[in-house]
């Protein structure tokens with residue numbers, strides 16, 4: 001059993017998009033894959049299909065577990081998880097989040113865990129996604145945008161991951177809206193990261209074929 005944690009340089013960069021594409025590519029190759037989102041905020045039960053767990057569930061197809069299993073902690077307020085939880089009288093602890101993830105990490109196949117926000121977005125009042133990843137001792141897929149400014153955000157995120165000795169299994173640049181040229185931006189970032197593969201996920205109507213990412217991850 002292997003687990004990859006999907007994190008990003010910031011919020012709304014493309015974690016769910018990339019995770020869903022990877023799930024579809026793996027399923028097309030008959031690989032066993034599961035998805036987990038330990039905590040989701042901004043969750044509206046009336047719009048469940050459009051939520052992160054709803055999108056992950058759709059990518060998982062007919063055998064997908066119920067949404068409540070993919071995302072056990074769901075909060076309505078479109079705020080950071082600890083603030084959204086507090087609005088409903090709940091309190092998030094890293095022990096609880098770690099235990100929820102570890103419960104999922106037991107079975108066969110690949111488990112993809114989607115974090116909340118970016119690498120150092122808060123998950124509790126005093127801890128971030130980075131702390132959870134470190135506790136789980138797993139590798140990450142780091143999703144980044146192609147917007148102007150992404151190089152600084154990406155290099156910064158990579159430095160903090162390195163400082164905690166967290167391996168980066170893959171870097172995926174998900175094309176941002178109204179951004180500079182994708183290939184040029186990727187090349188600009190790659191010159192800072194010699195030898196590290198960087199995949200690009202262009203915006204296109206048919207969705208992104210993540211089979212190259214699956215190969216890069218040896219899945």
Ligand SMILES: Nc1ncnc2c1ncn2[C@@H]1O[C@H](COP(=O)(O)OP(=O)(O)O)[C@@H](O)[C@H]1O
Nearest residue numbers: 011012013014015016017174175201202203204
């Ligand atoms: N490469 C891409 N091509 C098309 N749409 C994308 C791409 N990356 C992100 N999006 C869209 O941008 C929005 C934010 O992406 P999402 O995956 O939800 O981000 P995150 O999970 O990191 O918050 C979504 O509507 C998503 O479908």
Ligand SMILES: [Mg+2]
Nearest residue numbers: 015016052114
């Ligand atoms: Mg998401």
